[in-house]
Amino acid sequence: xxxxxxxxxxxxxxxxxxxxxxxxxxxxxxxxxxxxxxxxxxxxxxxxxxxxxxxxxxxxxxxxxxxxxxxxxxxxxxxxxxxxxxxxxxxxxxxxxxxxxxxxxxxxxxxxxxxxxxxxxxxxxxxxxxxxxxxxxxxxxxxxxxxxxxxxxxxxxxxxxxxxxxxxxxxxxxxxxxxxxxxxxxxxxxxxxxxxxxxxxxxxxxxxxxxxxxxxxxxxxxxxxxxxxxx
Amino acid sequence: xxxxxxxxxxxxxxxxxxxxxxxxxxxxxxxxxxxxxxxxxxxxxxxxxxxxxxxxxxxxxxxxxxxxxxxxxxxxxxxxxxxxxxxxxxxxxxxxxxxxxxxxxxxxxxxxxxxxxxxxxxxxxxxxxxxxxxxxxxxxxxxxxxxxxxxxxxxxxxxxxxxxxxxxxxxxxxxxxxxxxxxxxxxxxxxxxxxxxxxxxxxxxxxxxxxxxxxxxxxxxxx
Ligand SMILES: Nc1ncnc2c1ncn2[C@@H]1O[C@H](COP(=O)(O)OP(=O)(O)O)[C@@H](O)[C@H]1O
Ligand SMILES: [Mg+2]
Numbered sequence: 001x002x003x004x005x006x007x008x009x010x011x012x013x014x015x016x017x018x019x020x021x022x023x024x025x026x027x028x029x030x031x032x033x034x035x036x037x038x039x040x041x042x043x044x045x046x047x048x049x050x051x052x053x054x055x056x057x058x059x060x061x062x063x064x065x066x067x068x069x070x071x072x073x074x075x076x077x078x079x080x081x082x083x084x085x086x087x088x089x090x091x092x093x094x095x096x097x098x099x100x101x102x103x104x105x106x107x108x109x110x111x112x113x114x115x116x117x118x119x120x121x122x123x124x125x126x127x128x129x130x131x132x133x134x135x136x137x138x139x140x141x142x143x144x145x146x147x148x149x150x151x152x153x154x155x156x157x158x159x160x161x162x163x164x165x166x167x168x169x170x171x172x173x174x175x176x177x178x179x180x181x182x183x184x185x186x187x188x189x190x191x192x193x194x195x196x197x198x199x200x201x202x203x204x205x206x207x208x209x210x211x212x213x214x215x216x217x218x219x220x221x222x223x224x225x226x227x228x229x230x231x
Numbered sequence: 232x233x234x235x236x237x238x239x240x241x242x243x244x245x246x247x248x249x250x251x252x253x254x255x256x257x258x259x260x261x262x263x264x265x266x267x268x269x270x271x272x273x274x275x276x277x278x279x280x281x282x283x284x285x286x287x288x289x290x291x292x293x294x295x296x297x298x299x300x301x302x303x304x305x306x307x308x309x310x311x312x313x314x315x316x317x318x319x320x321x322x323x324x325x326x327x328x329x330x331x332x333x334x335x336x337x338x339x340x341x342x343x344x345x346x347x348x349x350x351x352x353x354x355x356x357x358x359x360x361x362x363x364x365x366x367x368x369x370x371x372x373x374x375x376x377x378x379x380x381x382x383x384x385x386x387x388x389x390x391x392x393x394x395x396x397x398x399x400x401x402x403x404x405x406x407x408x409x410x411x412x413x414x415x416x417x418x419x420x421x422x423x424x425x426x427x428x429x430x431x432x433x434x435x436x437x438x439x440x441x442x443x444x445x446x447x448x449x450x451x452x453x454x
Pocket of ligand 1: 010011013032033034035036037038039040041
């Protein structure tokens with residue numbers, strides 16, 4: 001994915017990404033203080049929001065290959081299971097029972113498959129939304145603080161799960177084409193464990209980026225240093 | 232009680248149901264897309280359009296009746312149809328009353344949650360058509376409410392259908408216009424009987440609609 005001169009103004013806030021290249025098949029992180037424009041940048045990438053100007057080149061990906069999971073996900077006024085298989089239904093794919101069972105199992109919602117999804121707890125809703133985004137194997141998966149309400153054990157589980165299934169089919173355990181993940185998180189542990197490369201945003205701009213370990217252990221930017229100090 | 236429910240009365244009840252169901256169905260087909268459209272579009276005169284919609288939601292039935300009468304009367308622009316004092320005329324008047332109500336309810340509901348639903352649809356890779364279907368499904372509760380409100384209004388309405396239907400015996404006489412006529416004639420017992428049936432139909436419709444709605448929507452959502 002290639003971004004050039006992307007601009008978006010929202011009231012007093014303005015996002016401005018001059019140039020950004022995100023090669024496929026890796027896991028990326030975006031960090032930065034509240035209101036710096038992480039969600040806005042991601043919504044533009046997902047096509048949920050239209051930019052005022054500028055361009056995103058998806059290098060062959062279509063809208064159907066891209067998904068985004070939000071901190072407060074939208075769940076259908078329907079059961080857990082029907083929420084889970086919704087993206088498959090849109091693609092006229094008849095879901096395989098083992099596929100459904102697998103995703104219910106990783107979310108721990110097997111016993112709740114017929115439960116009304118909006119009565120789930122915040123963390124359970126996030127797990128369901130994450131599973132719903134993974135079930136149709138999109139090539140680009142954008143995750144915006146989608147672990148924030150999960151317990152520590154579940155977060156660790158999904159970190160591992162994403163790392164493993166990024167290059168492997170979860171059911172057959174055979175290698176698959178590597179997927180691209182972009183993850184926004186305020187828990188640096190998420191970023192450190194999962195992301196190879198990380199971008200730091202400030203006031204609507206990406207002001208520095210680098211390989212995650214290097215960027216976080218020896219920050220080259222005052223704003224980033226300040227951000228990391230409070231962690 | 233059975234002598235009160237003669238052939239004529241039965242005919243009146245059936246005609247009332249026909250008129251009400253037809254008016255509600257047509258108004259839903261027009262009002263739901265109109266409400267969704269009004270929420271999606273943005274243009275200069277939109278606020279005026281919304282104001283007109285709000286005004287029409289509360290339009291007096293006799294005025295609507297009068298307008299339809301003028302349109303359908305023999306020398307009127309649509310006089311050649313010969314629809315004045317027919318079921319068609321009554322349905323047209325009611326559709327003009329109900330559509331703004333349904334449109335307004337759907338518009339308000341859509342304003343509240345359509346942007347979330349549309350964003351979600353994008354993240355799921357839904358097509359334009361699939362997004363519309365999703366919107367209607369997710370706004371089902373509000374659309375149901377709009378339908379019931381419209382149905383109630385259509386069934387209890389007198390002013391408009393009296394003018395354009397003419398309350399003609401065996402032809403355009405419905406329950407409300409009959410009750411009004413019976414009261415004028417002093418046949419209070421029959422009037423009360425019809426009134427009670429009207430109430431019972433309203434109750435039955437609520438119960439049937441409740442059963443037809445496959446999944447019950449909860450209000451105890453966990454946010
Ligand atoms: N729809 C909107 N209308 C007006 N302002 C918005 C809107 N969405 C976001 N903003 C503003 O844009 C800024 C960046 O928001 P966001 O991208 O959500 O930040 P982050 O995710 O980094 O915390 C914030 O100041 C926010 O108030
Ligand atoms: Mg955010």
